[in-house]
Amino acid sequence: MSHLAIYPGSFDPITNGHLSIIRRGLEIFDGLVVAVLNNTSKESLFSVEERIELMRDAVGRDPRVEFDSFEGLLVEYARRRQTFVVLRGLRAVSDFEYEFQLANMNRKLEPRIDTLFMMTGEDSFYISSRLVREVATLGGDVSSMVPPNCAAKLAQRFGKQ
Ligand code: PNS
Secondary structure, eight states, X not given: OOOEEEEEEOOTTOOHHHHHHHHHHXXXXXXXXXXXXXXTXXXXXXXXXXXXXXXXXXXXXXXXXXXXXXXXXXXXXXXXXXXXXXXXXXXXXXXXXXXXXXXXXXXXXXXXXXXXXXXXXXXXXTOOHHHHHHHHHXXXXXXXXXXXXXXXXXXHHHSOO
């Protein structure tokens, strides 16, 4: 039996922290389904298609990684995919409470679901998509925090990095 995990998130945009979780996740699982939340009620920087394209380019061709998007509840998506392991990255204690609630809510809604957490590397514990968006919007240099294709796309969108 192959062990797959869903790695869900907003990924708006992908950061080096996400990339590290994908690479390390592949050391543990046979495959990953990177699932981008299509949250129509929240304004995003990049469209779901753009986010997936950025991730696909950054990860490179790897048959073990599938990119997909979902709307609505993660548990519904997990049921549709018949994949009940969820992978999430944890940066700091501040992430814990929210992630703890999310993992338990998901398991309450679907008892087959288990969430596995990987600590992000020390070089990416301060990186979040939200801060990358903020810094990039204000013209700051985020090239050490995101993959090169993402830095280029942000530069294109916001001018000088
Ligand atoms: O990258 P993010 O924004 O931290 O990812 C959060 C995500 C997408 C994993 C989470 O918001 C999610 O699963 N949303 C889908 C709706 C849902 O199932 N919510 C959990 C029940 S409270």
